[in-house]
Amino acid sequence: xxxxxxxxxxxxxxxxxxEKISDNVFKVRLSAxxxxxxxxxxxxxxxxxxxxxxxxxxxxKSGKTSKTKVLVMYG
Numbered sequence: 001x002x003x004x005x006x007x008x009x010x011x012x013x014x015x016x017x018x019e020k021i022s023d024n025v026f027k028v029r030l031s032a033x034x035x036x037x038x039x040x041x042x043x044x045x046x047x048x049x050x051x052x053x054x055x056x057x058x059x060x061k062s063g064k065t066s067k068t069k070v071l072v073m074y075g
Contacts, residue, residue, distance in 0.1 A: 003073045
């Protein structure tokens, strides 16, 4: 099974939070900074807990340096 989701990311947030906008669109607040890929790493960790999948099952397909990202989840 493969699921494609779009994520709007807010970095440097005081709280870490996943907000579901629709079935395939999410807004995620991260405490990490976007420097050195820290925010992307935290994003994958947060989403792996949220969707109860391993981190290796989540891949950033596009938008690695953008606030809007397209992710693919396998499993």
